[in-house]
Amino acid sequence: MVTQTAPSPRTTKVFKPELVYFEPSALDYPKGQKIMEWAKKEGLPIRMTSSHNRITNLPGETDLQKYRMAKNTLVVGLRKTLTFDQSKPSAEYAIPIATGCMAHCHYCYLQTTLGAKPYIRVYVNMDDILQSAKRYIDERAPEITRFEAACTSDPLGLEHISGSLAELITFMADEPYGRLRFVSKFHHVEPILGLKHNGHTRVRFSVNADYVIRNFEPGTSTFNERIEAAGKIARAGYPLGFIIAPILWHEGWEEGYTELLAKIKQSLPQEALSDLTFELIQHRYTKTAKKVILQRYPKTKLEMDEEKRKYKWGRWGQGKYVYPDEQATALREHITEQIFEHFPEATIDYFT
Ligand code: SF4
Numbered sequence: 039m040v041t042q043t044a045p046s047p048r049t050t051k052v053f054k055p056e057l058v059y060f061e062p063s064a065l066d067y068p069k070g071q072k073i074m075e076w077a078k079k080e081g082l083p084i085r086m087t088s089s090h091n092r093i094t095n096l097p098g099e100t101d102l103q104k105y106r107m108a109k110n111t112l113v114v115g116l117r118k119t120l121t122f123d124q125s126k127p128s129a130e131y132a133i134p135i136a137t138g139c140m141a142h143c144h145y146c147y148l149q150t151t152l153g154a155k156p157y158i159r160v161y162v163n164m165d166d167i168l169q170s171a172k173r174y175i176d177e178r179a180p181e182i183t184r185f186e187a188a189c190t191s192d193p194l195g196l197e198h199i200s201g202s203l204a205e206l207i208t209f210m211a212d213e214p215y216g217r218l219r220f221v222s223k224f225h226h227v228e229p230i231l232g233l234k235h236n237g238h239t240r241v242r243f244s245v246n247a248d249y250v251i252r253n254f255e256p257g258t259s260t261f262n263e264r265i266e267a268a269g270k271i272a273r274a275g276y277p278l279g280f281i282i283a284p285i286l287w288h289e290g291w292e293e294g295y296t297e298l299l300a301k302i303k304q305s306l307p308q309e310a311l312s313d314l315t316f317e318l319i320q321h322r323y324t325k326t327a328k329k330v331i332l333q334r335y336p337k338t339k340l341e342m343d344e345e346k347r348k349y350k351w352g353r354w355g356q357g358k359y360v361y362p363d364e365q366a367t368a369l370r371e372h373i374t375e376q377i378f379e380h381f382p383e384a385t386i387d388y389f390t
Contacts, residue, residue: 048260049263050224050225050258050259050260050263052195052198052226053140053195053196053198053199054080054082055082055110055111055112055140055158056082056083056107056110056111057082057083057085057096057097057107057110057111057112058073058077058082058083058084058085058111058112058113058114059084059085059086059087059090059093059111059112059113059114059157060073060074060084060085060086060087060113060114060115061086061087061088061089061090061113061114061115061116062086062088063115063116064114064115064116064162067116067162067163069162069164069200069201069202070114070162072201073114073160073162073199073200074114076199077112087113089115090113090115090155090157090159091155093111093113093155093157096108096111096157101333102333102334105156105334108155108156108157109138109139109140109142109156109157109158110140111157111158112157112158112159112160112199113157113158113159113160114159114160114162115159115160115161115162116161116162116163116166117134117135117161117163117166117167119134120166120167120169120170121170122134122170122171122174122185123189125185125186125189127387127388127390128184128186128219128317128387128388129184129185129186129217129219130174130178130183130184130185131171131174131183131184131185131186132185132186132187132189132190133167133171133185133186133187133206133218134161134167134189134190135160135161135164135167135187135191135193135200135202135203135206136158136159136160136161136190136191136193136196136200136202137152137158137159137190137191138152138155138156138157138158138159138190138191139158139191139192139195140158140195140257141192141195141223141255141256141257141258142255142256142257142335143223143254143255143256143257143258144253144254144255144331144334144335144338144340145254145284145321145323145331145340147327148190148191149327149330149331149334150324150326150327150330151190152190158191158196160196160199160200160202161202164202164205168205168206168209171185171206171209171216172213172216175213175215175216178215179215180215181215182215182216182217183215183216183217184217184218184219185206185210185216185217185218185219186219186220187203187206187218187219187220188219188220188221188222192221192222192223192224193220193222194220194222194224194226194227194230195222195223195224195226197226197229197230198226198229201229203220203229203230204229204230204233206218206239207230207233207234207235207238207239208233208234208235210235210236210238210239211233211234211235211236211238211239212236213238216238217238217239217240218238218239218240219239219240219241219242219279220239220241220242221242221243221244221279221281222241222242222243222244222264223243223244223255223258223259223264224258224259224264224267225259225260225263225264225266225267226259226267227241227267227270227271227274230274231270231271231274232274235274235275235276237275237276237277239276239277240276240277240278240279240315241268241271241276241277241278241279242278242279242280242281242315242317243264243265243267243268243278243279243280243281244264244280244281244282244283245261245264245265245280245281245282245298245302246261246282246283246284246285246286246298247286247288247291247294247295247297247298248261248294248297248298249286249288249290249291249294250284250286250288250294253339253340254286254338254339254340261301262305265301265302265305265306266305268280268302268305268306268310269305269306269307269310271310272306272307272309272310273307273309273310277313277315278310278313278314278315279314279315279316279317279387280302280314280315280316280317281316281317281318281319282295282298282316282317282318282319282373283317283318283319284319284320284321284322285318285319285320285321285369285373286321286341287321287341287361287365287369288341291369292372295369295372295373295376296372296376298376299373299376299377299379299380299381300376300380302380303380303381311381311383311384312383314381314383314384314385315384315385315386315387316377316381316384316385316386316387317386317387317388318370318373318374318386318388318389318390319389319390320360320361320366320369320370320389320390321360321361322350322358322359322360323342323358323359324352324356324357324358324359325356326356328342342359344359346362347359347360347361347362348360348361348362348363370389373389374386374389
């Protein structure tokens with residue numbers, strides 16, 4: 039039986055950092071100047087730094103306090119590396135418009151990839167980033183080149199500060215061979231609803247069983263907020279998708295994921311159903327990640343027991359712990375079945 043979740047009374051506010059750093063060169067760019075004006079208007083403490091690498095004196099006495107402060111600290115600077123990383127399987131390249139995230143998802147891989155510097159960086163030299171994207175598109179034309187904008191951040195959660203997604207979306211609208219995609223756990227879609235996109239940007243929302251959202255995703259928008267935002271995105275004509283990640287084996291997982299798909303179906307407007315994609319990612323972790331997660335979220339209920347997992351060798355030396363084949367198959371089959379029951383026309387891009 040599918041149980042209905044009552045609409046959450048909580049409204050997730052847009053992110054407001056506690057501290058803002060500027061690299062001086064950022065102020066040579068209109069975006070840098072605009073963010074400075076915004077920070078002043080909001081009355082936020084502002085500091086200058088010659089480079090984000092030099093930020094060492096964040097307030098806080100313990101490592102945990104410093105970590106929490108870093109996640110509330112915005113650094114406005116320039117993107118120096120204009121070579122894009124690959125972003126398989128969701129796209130050809132990762133397009134870097136921001137790094138870091140203010141939310142506190144226990145399982146987030148940024149825990150390890152950002153190491154000791156989890157503050158949030160936004161880049162003001164968008165013209166350089168767009169020029170690079172253009173080169174990548176031209177190299178592969180007439181093949182389509184897809185760019186993923188959420189590999190190192192949740193850019194929708196920062197859009198009210200940076201406006202960078204809007205620039206990417208409108209740029210990609212005029213690129214016959216370029217496509218943009220990004221995923222979010224936030225619902226603040228208003229700034230992008232009226233943009234010209236030509237269907238070249240796929241907006242996806244990261245969703246999960248209620249148990250996962252409740253226990254492991256502090257600081258993100260609620261499920262109801264996300265699903266409502268998904269409806270707005272569909273009505274604005276954007277191709278829409280959902281990423282179910284991380285898929286977690288937990289007590290009641292079958293009901294949890296059954297309910298999730300049923301809730302999505304109930305809440306989406308008709309126009310969202312024609313071109314819907316799903317991406318399915320099972321939970322995995324490395325030994326390094328486990329250590330960091332237990333330091334930062336010592337009370338986490340996240341199951342990371344090597345005895346219950348299968349070790350998968352990694353290309354770069356460090357392997358990951360995934361679910362044993364039998365569990366992975368059960369998860370994949372059940373969720374796939376539920377997707378096709380509710381959304382017969384949807385595409386499942388991958389299960390990994
Ligand atoms: Fe990481 Fe995404 Fe959660 Fe942010 S919202 S902490 S990027 S998983």
